[in-house]
Amino acid sequence: xxxxxxxxxxxxxxxxxxxxxxxxxxxxxxxxxxxxxxxxxxxxxxxxxxxxxxxxxxxxxxxxxxxxxxxxxxxxxxxxxxxxxxxxxxxxxxxxxxxxxxxxxxxxxxxxxxxxxxxxxxxxxxxxxxxxxxxxxxxxxxxxxxxxxxxxxxxxxxxxxxxxxxxxxxxxxxxxxxxxxxxxxxxxxxxxxxxxxxxxxxxxxxxxxxxxxxxxxxxxxxxxxxxxxxxxxxxxxxxxxxxxxxxxxxxxxxxxxxxxx
Amino acid sequence: xxxxxxxxxxxxxxxxxxxxxxxxxxxxxxxxxxxxxxxxxxxxxxxxxxxxxxxxxxxxxxxxxxxxxxxxxxxxxxxxxxxxxxxxxxxxxxxxxxxxxxxxxxxxxxxxxxxxxxxxxxxxxxxxxxxxxxxxxxxxxxxxxxxxxxxxxxxxxxxxxxxxxxxxxxxxxxxxxxxxxxxxxxxxxxxxxxxxxxxxxxxxxxxxxxxxxxxxxxxxxxxxxxxxxxxxxxx
Numbered sequence: 001x002x003x004x005x006x007x008x009x010x011x012x013x014x015x016x017x018x019x020x021x022x023x024x025x026x027x028x029x030x031x032x033x034x035x036x037x038x039x040x041x042x043x044x045x046x047x048x049x050x051x052x053x054x055x056x057x058x059x060x061x062x063x064x065x066x067x068x069x070x071x072x073x074x075x076x077x078x079x080x081x082x083x084x085x086x087x088x089x090x091x092x093x094x095x096x097x098x099x100x101x102x103x104x105x106x107x108x109x110x111x112x113x114x115x116x117x118x119x120x121x122x123x124x125x126x127x128x129x130x131x132x133x134x135x136x137x138x139x140x141x142x143x144x145x146x147x148x149x150x151x152x153x154x155x156x157x158x159x160x161x162x163x164x165x166x167x168x169x170x171x172x173x174x175x176x177x178x179x180x181x182x183x184x185x186x187x188x189x190x191x192x193x194x195x196x197x198x199x200x201x202x203x204x205x206x207x208x209x210x211x212x213x214x215x216x217x218x219x220x221x222x223x224x225x226x227x228x229x230x231x232x233x234x235x236x237x238x239x240x241x242x243x244x245x246x247x248x249x250x251x252x253x254x255x256x257x258x259x260x261x
Numbered sequence: 262x263x264x265x266x267x268x269x270x271x272x273x274x275x276x277x278x279x280x281x282x283x284x285x286x287x288x289x290x291x292x293x294x295x296x297x298x299x300x301x302x303x304x305x306x307x308x309x310x311x312x313x314x315x316x317x318x319x320x321x322x323x324x325x326x327x328x329x330x331x332x333x334x335x336x337x338x339x340x341x342x343x344x345x346x347x348x349x350x351x352x353x354x355x356x357x358x359x360x361x362x363x364x365x366x367x368x369x370x371x372x373x374x375x376x377x378x379x380x381x382x383x384x385x386x387x388x389x390x391x392x393x394x395x396x397x398x399x400x401x402x403x404x405x406x407x408x409x410x411x412x413x414x415x416x417x418x419x420x421x422x423x424x425x426x427x428x429x430x431x432x433x434x435x436x437x438x439x440x441x442x443x444x445x446x447x448x449x450x451x452x453x454x455x456x457x458x459x460x461x462x463x464x465x466x467x468x469x470x471x472x473x474x475x476x477x478x479x480x481x482x483x484x485x486x487x488x489x490x491x492x493x494x495x496x
Contacts, residue, residue, distance in 0.1 A: 075365040098362070167371050170362045171355045202267050207347070211271040214348055215441040217370040217454075231450045234443030237275070244272020 007034040009085060011043060013055065014095040017104035028052065040080035040094070041069060044106070056105035064224055067159030070097050071106045077161035077222045080106075097164040099173070110160040117176060121203050123183040126195045139192070146189065153186035153232065155225050162229060165218035174208040178219030178229040181210055185232035188239070200236075201243045210236045274344055279438055281341035286431040286438075288334060293428070293468055297475045303404035303482065310403050324399035331396035338388060342381065349378050373433050380426040387423040405486060412483025417476065424472040428465055436461040 009032045016025040030047050041062055048055045057080070060066040064082035072095040073083055085092070100108035117123075127133050142150075162178040169175045184204055187193045204210045213233050220230040295313075299306040313330075314322040350356035363371050394410075395402070401410065411417045436457055439445055447453045 072365070075367055165366065165368070167359055167362055167366075167374065170358045171350060201272075205267050205269075206271045211275045213441075214374060215370075215437045216368075216374050217440065218366065218368050221368060221370070228450065230440055230454075231443060231446060234441060234446075238442060241272050241276055244269040245276065 007090060008032070009034050009043070009088075010091045011047065012091065012093045013047075013105065014093075015055075015105050016102065017056070018102055019104065034085050038085045040071075040073065040083045040085065040092070043085060043092075044080060044094075056103065056107040058107045065157060067110075067157035067224075070108075070110065070159040070161050070164070071095065072097060072164065077164040079159060079161070079224045082224060097160050099163050099166075099169055100160055108160070110158065110163075113160070113163070114158045114179070117180045118183070121176060121180050121183055123180075123187065125187070125190065125193045126199075127192065128194050142191065146191070150186055150189050153182055153189070153227060156182055156186075156227060157225060159224060161222045161224055162219035165222040167216045167218060168212055168214045172208065172212060175212045176204060176209055178213075178223075178233060180204070181213070181233050181236055182227060182229055185236055188236070197239050197243045201240050204236065205240050205244055210240050213237070274347070278341060278344035279441065281337045281344070282434050283438060285334070285337050285341055286435050288337075289427050289431040290468075293424075293472050293475070297471045299404060299407075299475050299478045299482075300471075306404040306407075313402075314399075322400075324402075327399035327402065328396045331392055331399070335392050335396070338384075338392065342385065345381060349381075370437075373437070377430055377433050377437075380430040383422065383426045384430065387419055387426060390419060391423060404482060408479045408481075408483035408486060410483075411476070411479040412487060417480055420476055424476065425469065428468045428472060432461050432464045432468070 011030045011032055012027050013030070014025060015028050017023045030051050032043055032046055035042070041059055044055065044057050044059075048057075057071070058068040059081060060068045062081045064079050067079070069080040070077060071080055072078075072093075073080070074088065074093050075095075077097060080094075094106060096102055096106050096108050097110065100110045100113050103109050131137065156179060158179060160179075163169055166175070166177055169177050181204065184200055187195065188197070188200060206212070210233060215230070215233075217230055220228075223229055295309050298309040311317065311322065313327060314324050315326050316322050350359050359375075363375055394416075401407075411420060439457055440454060443450075445453055445457065
């Protein structure tokens with residue numbers, strides 16, 4: 001049987017460690033022999049094991065679940081662990097995700113950004129009555145279809161790919177991004193969250209929120225979990241416009257979340 | 262009660278930008294088709310002109326209707342442009358950041374947005390000249406007078422550039438507008454988006470072909486009329 005010789009991959013990695021004094025951004029090139037079923041995660045481990053032990057990159061689950069290994073793969077945000085080299089050309093350029101604080105090489109501090117976003121958008125269930133927040137209380141049953149819809153959006157792994165693929169965020173660093181808007185859509189669907197649309201308007205009813213989205217669709221196209229981001233942003237936009245154009249948002253009876261949470 | 266302070270103005274601005282954009286895009290869709298009546302002959306275009314001047318309604322020509330229409334379009338154009346400016350890169354740093362992102366990302370829809378920015382910016386000049394001329398000289402619209410303006414008034418280069426700008430801007434805008442508000446999502450919104458994108462591309466192609474054919478016809482009529490005038494003068 002005539003076996004084809006394995007492909008030689010050229011891996012260009014943008015290297016820079018802001019914590020090393022005098023270090024300057026540069027590109028390091030590595031030659032790797034492709035193996036069947038090889039992912040970029042395997043490539044990076046190979047490089048660290050056999051070529052350069054100082055290469056920094058993040059990974060935990062190796063299965064597209066934790067969202068740690070998000071990076072720019074030939075300019076497009078994606079997860080290293082779920083990207084097969086067979087789908088890529090011979091030359092692969094890797095760079096850290098933009099927007100996020102750089103830890104070093106391909107490793108970024110997306111957790112810090114996500115925490116800030118979650119705190120800002122208060123991405124947790126809000127309930128008025130204290131007894132409703134008793135963790136020992138048995139929850140009300142939820143309609144299975146609604147539950148499925150909520151947990152479809154809850155599949156977000158906060159990998160940061162949508163943030164890095166968003167042109168709006170590149171220009172406006174205060175924009176909450178598709179990840180933030182998806183979270184709001186998820187809580188709005190949840191009957192356990194007693195916030196009203198006016199409360200959500202308070203969080204996302206401006207140019208840093210849903211009205212800042214320029215519908216560039218980058219978020220939608222790079223989401224590794226294939227979440228319906230654009231559809232949910234459109235849904236939120238419609239809801240927020242209804243509130244903005246009809247309700248007196250300054251007099252609405254909104255949740256008291258300042259002191260309670 | 263928590264301190265609510267958000268303004269409703271962002272909601273108004275977003276809706277107004279979309280509504281003005283939609284009206285302008287629909288106007289363009291109709292305008293190019295009406296303009297293309299020249300392809301059916303000068304008589305058809307003449308009838309179209311008479312229709313818009315209210316001849317069939319009032320029994321006489323009222324070119325002022327064109328001026329009023331021009332004022333309405335100008336108002337929509339100015340409001341839309343003023344609102345759209347909020348979104349475009351306003352500093353060199355922002356522009357450079359976005360451009361770098363666009364080049365690195367090579368993402369179709371992100372690039373389409375930049376096409377909208379560039380064509381929108383070009384229309385500030387190209388569109389303004391055209392609208393002002395129509396408002397100022399509404400009685401000089403017709404198969405022969407328009408052709409004369411295109412050829413002897415040297416308007417064809419402006420109309421050629423305007424055609425590409427306006428068609429790209431309008432149809433990309435309509436496509437993005439539908440996605441922005443979640444129109445025509447259906448049960449499979451990804452599939453709907455693919456279909457809308459195909460429709461957008463087809464519409465751009467069809468409208469550019471129609472526009473070029475119309476412009477070519479005006480040029481041909483204008484050249485012909487010019488030649489006849491020269492021959493008459495020589496006799």
